[in-house]
Amino acid sequence: MFEISKEPIEIQAVIDKVVQREAGAITTFIGTVRELTHGKKTLYLIYEAYEAMAVKKLEQIGQEIEERWPGAKVAISHRVGRLDITDIAVVIAVSTPHRADAYEANRYAIERIKEIVPIWKKEHWEDGEEWVGNQLETVAYPTGKPEEGDLNE
């Protein structure tokens, strides 16, 4: 259900993992590599993970979702390695009995990934490269829920 992938992610395979008879909705989130960030042109990204821990943290997110949205089923695949513009970096699929929960729980999953899962991206631009920290430049100790400010990036 939760994996770090060195190969391109197959979207349908992630969706298939959350199919259940009790579900009335499946939402998918597909994170892709954006070319322009604040006007600066990205050439490509390198994603790196502390794989063993990253899988555990993805599993934790799945457990948190199942506790908050009973009946939810979650699958997450995150890519590592070199990704070009428009490539898929992450796929999250959530199924729930009712659609509102599927949207909410999926949103929760991506925000939590950005807080607690040990994955990093290195941006490569025309004029250099840099490991990107979290957008808030804060130390996100991983006990709490997403802060309000985290939900907008």
Place this chain on the structure above:
Amino acid sequence: MNKVMFFAHLRDAAGIDSITVDAAGKTVAELKAELAQKYDLPKMDTVMAAINEEFSSNEETINEGDVIAFIPPVSGG
């Protein structure tokens, strides 16, 4: 002995994926300060630590055999 793992900008700065040190009895903060100086590691105030693949506080004491990882601010997704 203890394996200490570096990721992202810390690995670039240290020039190595992981090292082996004797950190038993030290706190995470003590080890962090020691290695920051030895390897001239930048931005260590924003770096979290994990012991055996679980986030730890700075005050936690390291035991023999624990695997330590320094976790810069994450940027997955």
